[in-house]
Amino acid sequence: MVKQQRNLLWLGLVALLGGGMIGAYVFATPTEQVIKINSKKFVFIPNQITLKKGTPVILQFTSEDVMMGFYVPELGLRTDVIPGQVRELRVVPEKIGNFAFVCDVFCGSGHEDMNGMLSVVE
Numbered sequence: 236m237v238k239q240q241r242n243l244l245w246l247g248l249v250a251l252l253g254g255g256m257i258g259a260y261v262f263a264t265p266t267e268q269v270i271k272i273n274s275k276k277f278v279f280i281p282n283q284i285t286l287k288k289g290t291p292v293i294l295q296f297t298s299e300d301v302m303m304g305f306y307v308p309e310l311g312l313r314t315d316v317i318p319g320q321v322r323e324l325r326v327v328p329e330k331i332g333n334f335a336f337v338c339d340v341f342c343g344s345g346h347e348d349m350n351g352m353l354s355v356v357e
């Protein structure tokens with residue numbers, strides 16, 4: 236009987252500790268900023284994105300008309316951007332600088348000029 240009570244006590248303690256740790260984890264995880272980038276022939280809106288070094292963000296892409304591709308060659312970031320879908324890229328910028336991005340899926344007559352700049356600042 237005594238042994239059972241002790242076991243129960245331990246179980247309670249473990250549950251309490253576990254719950255506390257989960258709580259601490261939830262509170263310690265900041266919600267990541269979502270940056271929405273819409274695309275349509277032949278622009279990304281916005282086409283100027285500024286991120287903070289070391290701060291994770293989620294880039295969220297949509298297209299109003301045709302399929303596009305978002306590509307930042309210097310950072311190795313890329314996703315298809317498909318009408319009717321939401322595509323996300325999670326980014327933790329580590330390199331400071333200005334990085335050009337382009338549309339890398341041929342989308343029509345203005346495709347070659349469809350670009351923008353992603354800046355990473357301190």
Ligand SMILES: [Cu+2]
Binds near residue numbers: 338342343347
């Ligand atoms: Cu294009």
